[in-house]
Amino acid sequence: MSFTVSINVERAFETAVPSAKVFGLLSDVPKSASCFPDVERLEDLGGNAFRWTMERIAVGDQTLQQTIYACRYHSDPALNSVVWTPIEGEGNALVDGAWSITSREKGSSVTLKTAGKLLVDLPGFLQFLLSPMIVFAFTQKIDRYIANIKEALSQL
Numbered sequence: 001m002s003f004t005v006s007i008n009v010e011r012a013f014e015t016a017v018p019s020a021k022v023f024g025l026l027s028d029v030p031k032s033a034s035c036f037p038d039v040e041r042l043e044d045l046g047g048n049a050f051r052w053t054m055e056r057i058a059v060g061d062q063t064l065q066q067t068i069y070a071c072r073y074h075s076d077p078a079l080n081s082v083v084w085t086p087i088e089g090e091g092n093a094l095v096d097g098a099w100s101i102t103s104r105e106k107g108s109s110v111t112l113k114t115a116g117k118l119l120v121d122l123p124g125f126l127q128f129l130l131s132p133m134i135v136f137a138f139t140q141k142i143d144r145y146i147a148n149i150k151e152a153l154s155q156l
Contacts, residue, residue: 003127005134007116009142016107017153019080025152026099026110027075027082035148037141040066048073051090067118069093092119112146 015022026032029050033042043051051070068091071084080101086094097114116138120130 001124002119002121003124003131005118005120005127005131007118007135007138008114009139010111010113011142011146012109012111013146013150014104014107014109015150015153017156019101019103019108021156022101022108022110022153023075023077023080023082025149025156026101027073027077029073031152032149035145035152037144037148045070045087048075049087052095053091065120065122067091067093069095069116071095092121093117110149112142114142 030042033039038055039052040055041053045051049070049072054067056066070087070090072087073082073084075082082099085096093116095116100111102109
């Protein structure tokens, strides 16, 4: 019997990069996705929709879990925002979220809000043990993603 893990993460940072350049990076899904750790493949489904396939979590030759999900993206340059919504029936997770960019006198403030529901195909009795570890691992990936985004912005 499988179980579902819910994850909610919000992160904010400041950068000296102007908001138009920040928006340019974050609204380019393949470019932004290249900063996300452990992505095995990003597939363009058309219509500004993408399927994310993450690297497998395995022990030896046995795959324990591989997260796959798809989202549709909407970028709004007037609002300096990028919003994504899940596409039902794609993979084993539903992920939504948004980037918000605010212009400052010297640069930009950037906020990421994301939430996900991951279906874990392991026995339900492991939920108590595994759920906190999955949330921790995903949160670490988000923190690495933010660090990688900051690095990419510093090179613009």
